[in-house]
Amino acid sequence: MDITDQVALVTGANRGIGRRFVDELLARGARKVYATARRTDSAEARELAALDRVEVLSLDITDHASVVAAARTATDVTLLINNAGISTATPLVTGDLDVIRREMDTHFWGTLDMIREFAPTLAAAGGGAVVNVLSALSWFSFPGNGAYAAAKAAEWNMTNGVRLDLAAQGTLVQGVHLGAADTDIMAGYDGPMIDPAVVPRASFDGLAAGAIEVVVDEWSSMVKASLAHDPAALYAQIAPAA
Template identity: 50%
Template sequence: MDISGSVALVTGANRGLGRELAGQLVDRGAKTVYAGVRDPASVADERLVPVRLDVTDPESVRRAAESLTDVSLVVNNAGRAGAGPLLTADLAAVRAEWETNFLGPVQVIRAFAPVLARHGGGAVVDVLSVLSWLALPAAGSYAASKAAAWSLTNSVRAELRGQGTLVVGAHMGYMDTDMTAGLDVAKIPPAQVAARILDAVAVGEEEVLADDVTRGAKQLLGGPPAALAPSR
Protein backbone atom coordinates (compact mmCIF):
# COMPACT_ATOMS: atom_id res chain seq x y z
CA MET A 1 0.00 0.00 0.00
CA ASP A 2 1.24 3.46 -0.87
CA ILE A 3 1.33 5.42 2.38
CA SER A 4 2.03 8.69 0.60
CA GLY A 5 -1.33 10.36 0.00
CA SER A 6 -3.21 7.91 2.20
CA VAL A 7 -5.72 8.81 4.90
CA ALA A 8 -5.13 6.99 8.17
CA LEU A 9 -6.93 6.46 11.45
CA VAL A 10 -4.74 5.50 14.42
CA THR A 11 -6.52 4.58 17.64
CA GLY A 12 -4.77 5.47 20.87
CA ALA A 13 -2.59 7.97 18.99
CA ASN A 14 -1.95 10.29 21.93
CA ARG A 15 0.94 8.36 23.48
CA GLY A 16 3.45 5.53 23.08
CA LEU A 17 3.46 3.51 19.90
CA GLY A 18 0.26 5.15 18.63
CA ARG A 19 1.84 8.59 18.76
CA GLU A 20 4.90 7.29 16.91
CA LEU A 21 2.82 5.59 14.24
CA ALA A 22 0.72 8.70 13.66
CA GLY A 23 3.76 10.98 13.46
CA GLN A 24 5.64 8.67 11.12
CA LEU A 25 2.60 8.39 8.86
CA VAL A 26 2.70 12.16 8.47
CA ASP A 27 6.45 12.03 7.85
CA ARG A 28 5.88 9.45 5.10
CA GLY A 29 3.43 11.66 3.28
CA ALA A 30 0.01 10.59 4.53
CA LYS A 31 -2.52 13.19 3.43
CA THR A 32 -4.48 13.09 6.70
CA VAL A 33 -3.90 11.23 9.96
CA TYR A 34 -6.83 11.02 12.34
CA ALA A 35 -5.90 10.46 15.99
CA GLY A 36 -8.74 8.42 17.48
CA VAL A 37 -8.70 9.05 21.24
CA ARG A 38 -11.13 9.36 24.13
CA ASP A 39 -9.94 12.92 24.87
CA PRO A 40 -9.07 14.94 21.74
CA ALA A 41 -7.32 17.53 23.93
CA SER A 42 -4.67 14.90 24.72
CA VAL A 43 -3.32 14.98 21.15
CA ALA A 44 -0.30 17.29 21.18
CA ASP A 45 0.93 16.86 17.60
CA GLU A 46 -0.66 19.67 15.60
CA ARG A 47 -0.16 17.74 12.36
CA LEU A 48 -2.80 15.23 13.45
CA VAL A 49 -6.58 15.57 13.34
CA PRO A 50 -7.99 14.60 16.76
CA VAL A 51 -11.18 12.54 16.70
CA ARG A 52 -13.17 11.53 19.76
CA LEU A 53 -13.23 7.75 19.64
CA ASP A 54 -13.67 5.16 22.38
CA VAL A 55 -13.09 1.71 20.89
CA THR A 56 -15.12 0.12 23.70
CA ASP A 57 -18.21 2.17 22.80
CA PRO A 58 -20.03 0.84 19.72
CA GLU A 59 -21.87 4.13 19.18
CA SER A 60 -18.60 6.07 19.28
CA VAL A 61 -17.08 3.73 16.70
CA ARG A 62 -20.18 3.95 14.49
CA ARG A 63 -20.12 7.76 14.52
CA ALA A 64 -16.44 7.80 13.63
CA ALA A 65 -16.95 5.50 10.66
CA GLU A 66 -19.86 7.60 9.43
CA SER A 67 -17.81 10.81 9.53
CA LEU A 68 -14.36 9.57 8.47
CA THR A 69 -15.39 8.41 5.03
CA ASP A 70 -11.98 9.05 3.45
CA VAL A 71 -9.99 6.57 5.56
CA SER A 72 -7.86 4.08 3.64
CA LEU A 73 -5.66 2.80 6.50
CA VAL A 74 -6.87 1.75 9.96
CA VAL A 75 -4.39 1.11 12.77
CA ASN A 76 -5.85 -0.68 15.79
CA ASN A 77 -3.33 0.47 18.36
CA ALA A 78 -5.42 1.35 21.43
CA GLY A 79 -4.62 -1.11 24.20
CA ARG A 80 -5.04 -1.76 27.89
CA ALA A 81 -2.91 -3.76 30.34
CA GLY A 82 -2.52 -4.37 34.03
CA ALA A 83 -5.49 -6.56 34.97
CA GLY A 84 -3.20 -9.29 36.28
CA PRO A 85 -3.37 -13.11 36.40
CA LEU A 86 -6.28 -14.52 34.47
CA LEU A 87 -7.58 -16.70 37.30
CA THR A 88 -7.29 -14.27 40.20
CA ALA A 89 -7.62 -10.76 38.72
CA ASP A 90 -10.72 -8.69 39.33
CA LEU A 91 -13.21 -9.71 36.66
CA ALA A 92 -14.16 -6.10 35.94
CA ALA A 93 -10.52 -5.37 35.11
CA VAL A 94 -10.33 -8.48 32.93
CA ARG A 95 -13.45 -7.43 31.04
CA ALA A 96 -12.08 -3.93 30.54
CA GLU A 97 -8.86 -5.36 29.09
CA TRP A 98 -10.77 -7.62 26.71
CA GLU A 99 -13.18 -4.84 25.71
CA THR A 100 -10.20 -2.76 24.60
CA ASN A 101 -7.77 -5.35 23.25
CA PHE A 102 -10.19 -7.74 21.52
CA LEU A 103 -13.70 -6.36 21.08
CA GLY A 104 -12.36 -2.87 20.36
CA PRO A 105 -10.53 -3.92 17.18
CA VAL A 106 -13.46 -6.12 16.17
CA GLN A 107 -15.82 -3.14 16.36
CA VAL A 108 -13.43 -0.82 14.55
CA ILE A 109 -12.82 -3.26 11.71
CA ARG A 110 -16.52 -4.06 11.32
CA ALA A 111 -17.34 -0.36 11.11
CA PHE A 112 -14.51 0.66 8.77
CA ALA A 113 -14.39 -2.36 6.43
CA PRO A 114 -17.01 -0.82 4.09
CA VAL A 115 -15.09 2.49 4.13
CA LEU A 116 -11.90 0.70 3.13
CA ALA A 117 -13.72 -1.21 0.41
CA ARG A 118 -14.84 2.06 -1.17
CA HIS A 119 -11.18 3.07 -1.38
CA GLY A 120 -9.96 -0.06 -3.13
CA GLY A 121 -9.37 -2.14 0.00
CA GLY A 122 -6.73 -0.19 1.86
CA ALA A 123 -5.15 -1.76 4.92
CA VAL A 124 -5.73 -2.67 8.56
CA VAL A 125 -2.94 -2.95 11.13
CA ASP A 126 -3.58 -4.77 14.40
CA VAL A 127 -1.00 -4.03 17.09
CA LEU A 128 -0.53 -7.33 18.92
CA SER A 129 2.27 -8.56 21.21
CA VAL A 130 4.77 -11.34 21.77
CA LEU A 131 2.25 -12.33 24.47
CA SER A 132 -0.06 -13.36 21.65
CA TRP A 133 2.02 -16.55 21.87
CA LEU A 134 3.65 -16.55 25.31
CA ALA A 135 1.76 -16.85 28.59
CA LEU A 136 3.11 -14.91 31.58
CA PRO A 137 1.32 -15.68 34.87
CA ALA A 138 1.41 -12.07 36.06
CA ALA A 139 -0.17 -10.86 32.81
CA GLY A 140 -2.48 -13.76 32.06
CA SER A 141 -5.50 -11.64 31.15
CA TYR A 142 -3.50 -9.39 28.83
CA ALA A 143 -1.80 -12.35 27.15
CA ALA A 144 -5.10 -14.12 26.57
CA SER A 145 -6.67 -10.96 25.12
CA LYS A 146 -3.74 -10.55 22.72
CA ALA A 147 -3.94 -14.22 21.72
CA ALA A 148 -7.59 -13.63 20.88
CA ALA A 149 -6.62 -10.50 18.95
CA TRP A 150 -4.11 -12.52 16.92
CA SER A 151 -6.87 -14.96 16.03
CA LEU A 152 -9.22 -12.15 15.03
CA THR A 153 -6.44 -10.73 12.83
CA ASN A 154 -6.16 -14.03 11.01
CA SER A 155 -9.93 -14.29 10.69
CA VAL A 156 -10.52 -10.81 9.31
CA ARG A 157 -7.57 -11.23 6.94
CA ALA A 158 -9.46 -14.10 5.35
CA GLU A 159 -12.79 -12.27 5.42
CA LEU A 160 -11.42 -9.05 3.89
CA ARG A 161 -9.20 -10.64 1.27
CA GLY A 162 -12.02 -10.52 -1.27
CA GLN A 163 -12.23 -6.72 -1.06
CA GLY A 164 -8.47 -6.34 -1.39
CA THR A 165 -7.73 -5.21 2.17
CA LEU A 166 -4.23 -5.86 3.48
CA VAL A 167 -4.35 -7.01 7.12
CA VAL A 168 -1.10 -6.71 9.09
CA GLY A 169 -0.51 -8.29 12.49
CA ALA A 170 2.33 -6.60 14.41
CA HIS A 171 4.02 -8.43 17.28
CA MET A 172 6.67 -7.03 19.61
CA GLY A 173 8.15 -7.53 23.05
CA TYR A 174 8.53 -4.85 25.69
CA MET A 175 8.51 -1.31 24.29
CA ASP A 176 9.82 1.76 26.07
CA THR A 177 6.42 3.35 26.76
CA ASP A 178 4.33 4.46 29.73
CA MET A 179 2.81 0.97 29.91
CA THR A 180 6.19 -0.60 30.77
CA ALA A 181 7.70 2.29 32.74
CA GLY A 182 7.85 0.27 35.96
CA LEU A 183 9.51 -2.81 34.45
CA ASP A 184 13.27 -3.37 34.65
CA VAL A 185 13.63 -5.22 31.35
CA ALA A 186 15.19 -4.66 27.93
CA LYS A 187 12.87 -2.50 25.83
CA ILE A 188 12.65 -1.67 22.15
CA PRO A 189 12.08 1.99 21.16
CA PRO A 190 8.53 2.56 19.88
CA ALA A 191 9.92 4.59 16.98
CA GLN A 192 11.72 1.47 15.76
CA VAL A 193 8.57 -0.64 16.03
CA ALA A 194 6.49 1.98 14.22
CA ALA A 195 9.00 2.14 11.36
CA ARG A 196 8.93 -1.63 10.92
CA ILE A 197 5.14 -1.70 10.91
CA LEU A 198 4.86 1.02 8.28
CA ASP A 199 7.59 -0.61 6.19
CA ALA A 200 5.46 -3.77 6.18
CA VAL A 201 2.35 -1.85 5.13
CA ALA A 202 4.27 -0.19 2.31
CA VAL A 203 5.44 -3.50 0.80
CA GLY A 204 2.33 -5.54 1.60
CA GLU A 205 3.71 -7.83 4.30
CA GLU A 206 1.08 -9.41 6.54
CA GLU A 207 3.14 -9.91 9.70
CA VAL A 208 5.69 -7.90 11.66
CA LEU A 209 8.07 -9.55 14.15
CA ALA A 210 9.66 -6.45 15.59
CA ASP A 211 12.49 -7.89 17.69
CA ASP A 212 14.54 -11.00 18.46
CA VAL A 213 12.31 -11.94 21.41
CA THR A 214 9.28 -12.05 19.15
CA ARG A 215 11.05 -13.92 16.38
CA GLY A 216 12.15 -16.52 18.92
CA ALA A 217 8.66 -16.86 20.34
CA LYS A 218 7.19 -17.45 16.89
CA GLN A 219 9.54 -20.39 16.40
CA LEU A 220 8.29 -21.97 19.63
CA LEU A 221 4.78 -22.40 18.21
CA GLY A 222 5.80 -25.68 16.59
CA GLY A 223 7.19 -27.11 19.83
CA PRO A 224 5.75 -28.40 23.13
CA PRO A 225 3.10 -26.23 24.83
CA ALA A 226 5.21 -25.86 27.96
CA ALA A 227 7.69 -23.74 26.00
CA LEU A 228 4.99 -21.10 25.57
CA ALA A 229 4.30 -20.85 29.30
CA PRO A 230 7.44 -19.72 31.15
CA SER A 231 7.21 -19.69 34.95
CA ARG A 232 7.52 -15.90 35.18
Protein backbone atom coordinates in the same frame (compact mmCIF):
# COMPACT_ATOMS: atom_id res chain seq x y z
CA MET B 1 0.82 -0.13 0.21
CA ASP B 2 2.83 3.07 -0.15
CA ILE B 3 2.05 5.46 2.72
CA THR B 4 2.35 8.51 0.47
CA ASP B 5 -1.07 10.19 0.05
CA GLN B 6 -2.88 7.66 2.25
CA VAL B 7 -5.53 8.77 4.74
CA ALA B 8 -4.93 6.97 8.03
CA LEU B 9 -6.78 6.65 11.30
CA VAL B 10 -4.76 5.72 14.39
CA THR B 11 -6.43 4.62 17.62
CA GLY B 12 -4.73 5.51 20.88
CA ALA B 13 -2.72 8.13 19.03
CA ASN B 14 -2.03 10.55 21.86
CA ARG B 15 1.07 8.82 23.23
CA GLY B 16 3.37 5.81 23.09
CA ILE B 17 3.38 3.66 19.97
CA GLY B 18 0.25 5.40 18.64
CA ARG B 19 1.98 8.77 18.64
CA ARG B 20 4.97 7.22 16.85
CA PHE B 21 2.60 5.91 14.19
CA VAL B 22 1.32 9.44 13.64
CA ASP B 23 4.86 10.80 13.35
CA GLU B 24 5.90 8.09 10.89
CA LEU B 25 2.78 8.57 8.77
CA LEU B 26 3.53 12.28 8.44
CA ALA B 27 7.19 11.61 7.70
CA ARG B 28 6.22 9.20 4.91
CA GLY B 29 3.86 11.65 3.26
CA ALA B 30 0.41 10.61 4.41
CA ARG B 31 -2.18 13.05 3.09
CA LYS B 32 -4.17 13.08 6.31
CA VAL B 33 -4.07 11.44 9.74
CA TYR B 34 -7.04 11.05 12.06
CA ALA B 35 -5.43 10.86 15.49
CA THR B 36 -7.92 9.47 17.99
CA ALA B 37 -7.98 9.53 21.77
CA ARG B 38 -10.57 9.12 24.49
CA ARG B 39 -9.74 12.63 25.77
CA THR B 40 -9.28 15.33 23.16
CA ASP B 41 -8.71 18.02 25.80
CA SER B 42 -5.42 16.52 27.03
CA ALA B 43 -2.08 18.22 26.44
CA GLU B 44 -1.04 15.36 24.15
CA ALA B 45 -4.18 15.72 22.04
CA ARG B 46 -3.74 19.47 21.75
CA GLU B 47 -0.18 18.91 20.61
CA LEU B 48 -1.42 16.54 17.91
CA ALA B 49 -4.10 18.99 16.80
CA ALA B 50 -1.42 21.60 16.14
CA LEU B 51 0.29 19.37 13.56
CA ASP B 52 -0.27 19.90 9.86
CA ARG B 53 -2.40 17.19 8.19
CA VAL B 54 -3.66 15.86 11.54
CA GLU B 55 -7.28 15.89 12.72
CA VAL B 56 -7.93 14.82 16.30
CA LEU B 57 -11.06 12.74 16.91
CA SER B 58 -12.64 11.62 20.16
CA LEU B 59 -12.90 7.83 20.25
CA ASP B 60 -13.45 5.14 22.84
CA ILE B 61 -13.20 1.81 21.03
CA THR B 62 -15.13 0.05 23.80
CA ASP B 63 -18.16 2.28 23.13
CA HIS B 64 -20.00 1.20 19.96
CA ALA B 65 -21.66 4.59 19.52
CA SER B 66 -18.25 6.26 19.65
CA VAL B 67 -16.90 3.85 17.02
CA VAL B 68 -19.89 4.50 14.73
CA ALA B 69 -19.45 8.26 15.12
CA ALA B 70 -15.78 8.02 14.15
CA ALA B 71 -16.61 5.93 11.09
CA ARG B 72 -19.24 8.46 10.00
CA THR B 73 -16.71 11.29 10.33
CA ALA B 74 -13.64 9.66 8.81
CA THR B 75 -15.21 8.50 5.55
CA ASP B 76 -12.01 8.89 3.52
CA VAL B 77 -9.82 6.46 5.48
CA THR B 78 -7.63 4.10 3.45
CA LEU B 79 -5.47 2.80 6.33
CA LEU B 80 -6.85 1.79 9.73
CA ILE B 81 -4.28 1.36 12.51
CA ASN B 82 -5.70 -0.38 15.58
CA ASN B 83 -3.21 0.51 18.29
CA ALA B 84 -5.36 1.40 21.33
CA GLY B 85 -4.85 -0.95 24.23
CA ILE B 86 -4.61 -1.38 27.97
CA SER B 87 -2.54 -3.57 30.29
CA THR B 88 -4.02 -4.28 33.70
CA ALA B 89 -1.55 -6.92 34.98
CA THR B 90 -4.48 -9.12 36.00
CA PRO B 91 -4.19 -12.88 36.60
CA LEU B 92 -6.98 -15.04 35.20
CA VAL B 93 -7.80 -17.20 38.22
CA THR B 94 -7.69 -14.67 41.05
CA GLY B 95 -8.17 -11.40 39.16
CA ASP B 96 -11.28 -9.25 39.03
CA LEU B 97 -13.53 -10.60 36.25
CA ASP B 98 -14.70 -7.10 35.35
CA VAL B 99 -11.09 -6.08 34.72
CA ILE B 100 -10.44 -9.22 32.69
CA ARG B 101 -13.53 -8.44 30.59
CA ARG B 102 -12.21 -4.89 30.07
CA GLU B 103 -9.03 -6.33 28.57
CA MET B 104 -11.10 -8.43 26.17
CA ASP B 105 -13.50 -5.55 25.44
CA THR B 106 -10.55 -3.40 24.42
CA HIS B 107 -8.27 -5.74 22.52
CA PHE B 108 -10.80 -8.10 20.96
CA TRP B 109 -14.29 -6.60 20.83
CA GLY B 110 -13.22 -2.96 20.45
CA THR B 111 -10.72 -3.71 17.70
CA LEU B 112 -13.20 -5.95 15.90
CA ASP B 113 -15.85 -3.22 16.13
CA MET B 114 -13.44 -0.76 14.49
CA ILE B 115 -12.75 -3.17 11.63
CA ARG B 116 -16.41 -3.93 11.07
CA GLU B 117 -17.42 -0.26 10.97
CA PHE B 118 -14.53 0.84 8.74
CA ALA B 119 -14.59 -2.13 6.35
CA PRO B 120 -17.12 -0.48 3.97
CA THR B 121 -15.02 2.69 3.89
CA LEU B 122 -11.90 0.71 3.02
CA ALA B 123 -13.81 -1.21 0.35
CA ALA B 124 -15.00 2.05 -1.22
CA ALA B 125 -11.38 3.22 -1.34
CA GLY B 126 -10.30 0.13 -3.26
CA GLY B 127 -9.38 -2.07 -0.30
CA GLY B 128 -6.78 -0.22 1.70
CA ALA B 129 -5.22 -1.85 4.75
CA VAL B 130 -5.75 -2.62 8.43
CA VAL B 131 -2.87 -2.80 10.90
CA ASN B 132 -3.47 -4.46 14.28
CA VAL B 133 -0.79 -3.85 16.90
CA LEU B 134 -0.46 -7.15 18.72
CA SER B 135 2.17 -8.57 21.08
CA ALA B 136 4.59 -11.41 21.69
CA LEU B 137 2.06 -12.23 24.43
CA SER B 138 -0.30 -13.28 21.63
CA TRP B 139 1.71 -16.51 21.69
CA PHE B 140 2.45 -17.18 25.37
CA SER B 141 1.43 -16.10 28.84
CA PHE B 142 3.40 -14.69 31.74
CA PRO B 143 2.63 -14.83 35.49
CA GLY B 144 0.31 -11.99 36.49
CA ASN B 145 -0.54 -11.01 32.90
CA GLY B 146 -2.98 -13.73 31.95
CA ALA B 147 -5.80 -11.33 31.08
CA TYR B 148 -3.66 -9.29 28.68
CA ALA B 149 -2.15 -12.39 27.07
CA ALA B 150 -5.55 -14.04 26.58
CA ALA B 151 -6.97 -10.86 25.04
CA LYS B 152 -3.99 -10.48 22.71
CA ALA B 153 -4.21 -14.14 21.69
CA ALA B 154 -7.87 -13.59 20.82
CA GLU B 155 -6.98 -10.44 18.89
CA TRP B 156 -4.27 -12.29 16.98
CA ASN B 157 -6.59 -15.00 15.69
CA MET B 158 -9.31 -12.42 15.09
CA THR B 159 -6.74 -10.65 12.88
CA ASN B 160 -6.28 -13.88 10.93
CA GLY B 161 -10.05 -14.29 10.62
CA VAL B 162 -10.84 -10.80 9.37
CA ARG B 163 -7.96 -11.07 6.92
CA LEU B 164 -9.82 -13.92 5.24
CA ASP B 165 -13.14 -12.08 5.46
CA LEU B 166 -11.75 -8.90 3.87
CA ALA B 167 -9.62 -10.54 1.17
CA ALA B 168 -12.42 -10.36 -1.38
CA GLN B 169 -12.60 -6.57 -1.09
CA GLY B 170 -8.82 -6.25 -1.48
CA THR B 171 -8.04 -5.15 2.08
CA LEU B 172 -4.61 -6.12 3.40
CA VAL B 173 -4.76 -7.03 7.11
CA GLN B 174 -1.45 -6.97 8.96
CA GLY B 175 -0.63 -8.13 12.50
CA VAL B 176 2.35 -6.51 14.24
CA HIS B 177 4.01 -8.36 17.12
CA LEU B 178 6.47 -6.87 19.60
CA GLY B 179 7.78 -7.49 23.08
CA ALA B 180 8.40 -4.56 25.42
CA ALA B 181 8.58 -1.00 24.07
CA ASP B 182 9.69 2.02 26.07
CA THR B 183 6.24 3.55 26.64
CA ASP B 184 4.05 4.55 29.58
CA ILE B 185 2.25 1.21 29.53
CA MET B 186 5.55 -0.49 30.41
CA ALA B 187 6.39 1.83 33.32
CA GLY B 188 8.13 -0.16 36.04
CA TYR B 189 9.37 -2.88 33.70
CA ASP B 190 13.13 -3.34 34.12
CA GLY B 191 13.86 -5.64 31.18
CA PRO B 192 15.13 -4.71 27.72
CA MET B 193 12.80 -2.49 25.71
CA ILE B 194 12.81 -1.33 22.11
CA ASP B 195 12.37 2.23 20.89
CA PRO B 196 8.63 2.53 20.09
CA ALA B 197 9.48 4.38 16.87
CA VAL B 198 10.77 1.07 15.49
CA VAL B 199 7.23 -0.35 15.46
CA PRO B 200 5.60 1.87 12.80
CA ARG B 201 8.73 1.76 10.67
CA ALA B 202 8.64 -2.04 10.64
CA SER B 203 4.88 -2.05 10.01
CA PHE B 204 5.03 0.34 7.06
CA ASP B 205 8.04 -1.40 5.52
CA GLY B 206 5.94 -4.56 5.80
CA LEU B 207 2.94 -2.92 4.14
CA ALA B 208 5.17 -1.87 1.26
CA ALA B 209 6.15 -5.53 0.83
CA GLY B 210 2.60 -6.82 1.29
CA ALA B 211 3.49 -8.56 4.57
CA ILE B 212 0.51 -9.87 6.55
CA GLU B 213 2.58 -10.32 9.71
CA VAL B 214 5.47 -8.27 11.08
CA VAL B 215 7.62 -9.51 13.96
CA VAL B 216 9.42 -6.46 15.27
CA ASP B 217 12.03 -7.70 17.74
CA GLU B 218 14.17 -10.69 18.66
CA TRP B 219 12.04 -11.57 21.68
CA SER B 220 8.91 -11.94 19.56
CA SER B 221 10.84 -13.96 16.98
CA MET B 222 12.07 -16.32 19.69
CA VAL B 223 8.59 -16.81 21.13
CA LYS B 224 7.08 -17.45 17.70
CA ALA B 225 9.77 -19.99 16.89
CA SER B 226 9.10 -21.78 20.19
CA LEU B 227 5.54 -22.60 19.09
CA ALA B 228 6.89 -25.39 16.91
CA HIS B 229 8.36 -27.15 19.97
CA ASP B 230 7.28 -28.52 23.34
CA PRO B 231 5.98 -25.50 25.30
CA ALA B 232 7.55 -26.89 28.47
CA ALA B 233 10.94 -25.58 27.31
CA LEU B 234 9.69 -22.00 26.97
CA TYR B 235 7.73 -22.00 30.22
CA ALA B 236 10.69 -23.47 32.08
CA GLN B 237 12.50 -20.23 31.27
CA ILE B 238 9.76 -17.74 32.11
CA ALA B 239 7.81 -19.54 34.84
CA PRO B 240 9.80 -22.39 36.36
CA ALA B 241 6.91 -23.46 38.60
CA ALA B 242 4.49 -23.86 35.66
